[in-house]
Amino acid sequence: MSGSPAVVSPAGGSTAPVSDTAALPRAPRRRSMPQAVLGLFGLVALVALVEILPRIGVVPREYFPTSSGIGSALADLVGQGEFWTAVLDTLQGWALGLAIAAVAGVVLGILIGSSRFTRELTASTIEFLRPIPSVALIPIAILLFGTDIESKLLLVVYASFWQVLIQVLYGVQDVDPVAQDTARAYGLGRWARVRYLIWPTALPYVMTGLRLAAAVALILAVTSELVIGNPGLGKLLATAQSGGAIATSYAIVVVTGILGVLVNVVFRVIERRALSWHPSQRGELPA
Amino acid sequence: MLDVRGIKKVYESRDRTVEAVRDLTFTLQAGELACLVGPSGCGKTTxxxxxxxxxxxxSGEVLLEGKRVQGPPPGMAVVFQEYGRSLFPWMTVRENVELPLKQKKLPATRRSELVEESLAAVGLAEAHGAYPWQLSGGMQQRVAIARAVAYEPHVLLMDEPFAAVDAQTRADLEDLIRDLWHKFQVTTLFVTHDIDEAVYLGQRVLILSNSPTVIRDDLAIDLPDQRDQLTTRSSPRFAELRARVYEQIHRVKPAVDKESVAPAGVG
Amino acid sequence: MTGILRRVGLMFGLPIVLLAAWWFASANSVDFFFPPLSKILESLVDEWFGPRLAADVVPSVLRLLAGYLLAVVLAVSLGVLIGTSRTVRGVLEPVLEFFRAIPPPVLVPIFMLFLGIGDGMKIVVIAFGCMWPILLNTVEGVRAVDSVLSDTARTYGITDSARLRKLVLPAASPQIFAGLRQGLSVAIILMVISELFAASNGLGFAVVQAQRSFAIAETWAGMLMLGLLGFLLAVLFRIVENRQLAWYHGLRRAQRSS
Structure with missing residues (x-):
């Protein structure tokens, strides 16, 4: 693999611990401690800023609650069953939509990607459908399904499907042609090729696609609740906002942010696992 | 011209300290072509x-024309080993060579003279409009050399510039360095781990020990000034000099080796 | 010749088949929700490419561009500043990750509180929502500038603004463009969402109006219009990207084939 140019070790190397970590893709492990401390400091500073700015009147207090105000609203929320139902509703729509999109994306991706003809045949259609914003589907989702979970799923699946599909298509095309020929020479059938050649090669790409899709799915789940009114955090936010519960509105935004961070972290860990035992190294940049 | 005085470099990280270079002192005369040779990983790059x-x-200091080096000095050009990473991939060959000249605020006519001249001198007069990644490795390194020459440096430093090219290309590039040196008379320090290359190229060879690095020997190369790959390399004197350098490098199998392969930051 | 024919066939084959299938399947449709395609296209041409183009589509697109450009300028300059310093990066990265993780549409009801429902709110929502992917990608791209290239620039005295223009920004540009692409799709989403809540004009507003008054053909046509807009912006983006990153795609191809 001729690989990413950023990971070549300098010539003078074995003794000198490289001083500028700019050359390394990730900071070495022993440095991660101070980074974590710095990051914690940043978060604390953010909380402090949000506490102070409304208090000293830099921002109008009626629209910007303080950290402590948001915190106590959050504490109230956590004590309510309604809140947890909303969280579960959101997560349910997210997980179900993501699962459907993942299965559809992987299956179609492998079907389309493993033959050059189908790849070329579908390319223009994919290129047209992919950039269509999923929120364009909102009106028809409302007309067809109202506030049932199907309308949420429609948006979530449409948005996250493309993320998976595109990555799987990249992945399948990444199969080493020599390995492909070898497999054919040894008479591996189509299914065996998928099982032992295409799937392992594409797996890291699938994981990247899943991570991107998971983030998008959460956005669309909350959006749909907010706009269409499916039960969930988005609807809770709309209700709080129209009822003038400002601190509660902010608290719900914070909760959606925390959910988003969790989703990112979990899927990043899964992706790294998948990448770690895979020989190919690859950037996240769409080629 | 270039004075290196008592240079010492110690890398410190949380769990260990590595002395990469210990007390190096030498001087380059103006117009000299010297080679610095040492085993891999002996702190040459440092x-x-x-x-x-x-x-x-x-500790220690480097003086260029009597002035202490603090930050890259204007009269110096460096050619790195990693040609693929030292050329700007978003610029054409011409733009790569021209960029430092623009930075020097040279007028456009002078810039294009220098670009033409230096690219012609490395045999790439035709490649102006190409991007570096469209060229072979050897050609990319020629571009990097042209860029250094066009900069009109007082001192040219080369860090194992041919370590990553194939043997035939390497021989061509070695001859190119001799030619350029004859033509432009730039003081040149050529760092390499290849003993043959050091002896073939240099007027003088500085031999480094394994890390922590000291200078083991400073050898004048009394080969004739006109050198060519075939006769020079097969001459008896070449073989003698080569053997001498080899002995110096391998004189003591250093015990520090063990320490240098100890894994970093485990435990 | 046959090569060109083949490519044209592959390019238009499937879309034509799909459109034909939709056309014929819906031709005599009496289903309220699935009007004939002919009706939808009629509405698309008469309404959306008619009076609504200036009344709704153009204002939406202008707000989108204003918000997006604002985000690009802010995010790239901040990203360069943050990416250059290890410490600043360490302090801010978790905070930025948090802001990026907030689903941008939830900002609409919040921003409405103090910015009202005018163009200003919509532009700010779009800018605020789509700046995070751009910002974080810029930080990452700036951080990962190749060390040898960086040393090369230093030895040739390329510092300060020349370093930024000739080294840092071009080196980070593949990452920046990845962020710009993500940011653009977020911007389109926010353009629509911000108009769903409170607006007097705009593409999102008009589509929802059509849906609420059960003008089904017009709703479908509005969705098609949104799709076309998304597609058009993606094409424009790709043209710009291909120009700016021609070197990068060439470099990748060269690395892959070696």
Missing amino acids: LLKIMSGLLDPT
């Missing part, structure tokens, strides 16, 4: 980075 002002020494 030394070169210190000389070019990219890295601060722990």
Whole structure:
């Protein structure tokens, strides 16, 4: 693999611990401690800023609650069953939509990607459908399904499907042609090729696609609740906002942010696992 | 011209300290072509980075034309080993060579003279409009050399510039360095781990020990000035000099080796 | 010749088949929700490419561009500043990750509180929502500038603004463009969402109006219009990207084939 140019070790190397970590893709492990401390400091500073700015009147207090105000609203929320139902509703729509999109994306991706003809045949259609914003589907989702979970799923699946599909298509095309020929020479059938050649090669790409899709799915789940009114955090936010519960509105935004961070972290860990035992190294940049 | 005085470099990280370079002193005369040879991983790159002002020494100093080097000095050009990473991939060959000249605020006519001249001198007169990645490795390194020459440096430092090219290309590039040196008379320090290359190229060879690095020997190369790959390399004197350098490098199998392969930051 | 024919066939084959299938399947449709395609296209041409183009589509697109450009300028300059310093990066990265993780549409009801429902709110929502992917990608791209290239620039005295223009920004540009692409799709989403809540004009507003008054053909046509807009912006983006990153795609191809 001729690989990413950023990971070549300098010539003078074995003794000198490289001083500028700019050359390394990730900071070495022993440095991660101070980074974590710095990051914690940043978060604390953010909380402090949000506490102070409304208090000293830099921002109008009626629209910007303080950290402590948001915190106590959050504490109230956590004590309510309604809140947890909303969280579960959101997560349910997210997980179900993501699962459907993942299965559809992987299956179609492998079907389309493993033959050059189908790849070329579908390319223009994919290129047209992919950039269509999923929120364009909102009106028809409302007309067809109202506030049932199907309308949420429609948006979530449409948005996250493309993320998976595109990555799987990249992945399948990444199969080493020599390995492909070898497999054919040894008479591996189509299914065996998928099982032992295409799937392992594409797996890291699938994981990247899943991570991107998971983030998008959460956005669309909350959006749909907010706009269409499916039960969930988005609807809770709309209700709080129209009822003038400002601190509660902010608290719900914070909760959606925390959910988003969790989703990112979990899927990043899964992706790294998948990448770690895979020989190919690859950037996240769409080629 | 270029004075290296008592350079020492110690890397410190949380769990260990490595002395990469210990007390190096030598002087390059104006117009000299010297080679610095040492085993792989002996701190050659560290030394070169210190000389070019990219890295601060722990103690000691480097003087270029009497002035202390603090940060990259204007009269110096460096050619790195990693040609693929030292050319700007978003610029054409011409733009790559021209960029430092623009930075020097040279007028456009002078810039294009220098670009033409230096690219012609490395045999790439036709490649102006190409991007570096469209060229072979050897050609990319020629571009990097052309860029250094066009900069009209007082001192040219080369850090194992041919370590990553194939043998035939390497021989051609070695001859190119001799030609350029004859033509432009730039003081040149050529760092390499290849003994043959050092002897073939240099007027003088500085031999480094394994890390922590000291200078083991400073050898004048009394081969005739006109050298060519075939006759020079097969001459008896070449073989003698080569053997001498070899002995110096391998004189003591250093015990520090063990320490240098100890895994970093485990435990 | 046959090569060109083949490519044209592959390019238009499937879309034509799909459109034909939709056309014929819906031709005599009496289903309220699935009007004939002919009706939808009629509405698309008469309404959306008619009076609504200036009344709704153009204002939406202008707000989108204003918000997006604002985000690009802010995010790239902040990203360069943050990416250059290890410490600043360490302090801010978790905070930025948090802001990026907030689903941008939830900002609409919040921003409405103090910015009202005018163009200003919509532009700010779009800018605020789509700046995070751009910002974080810029930080990452700036951080990962190749060390040898960086040393090379230093030895040739390329510092300060020249370093930024000739080294840092071009080196980070593949990452920046990845962020710009993500940011653009977020911007389109926010353009629509911000108009769903409170607006007097705009593409999102008009589509929802059509849906609420059960003008089904017009709703479908509005969705098609949104799709076309998304597609058009993606094409424009790709043209710009291909120009700016021609070197990068060439470099990748060269690395892959070696």
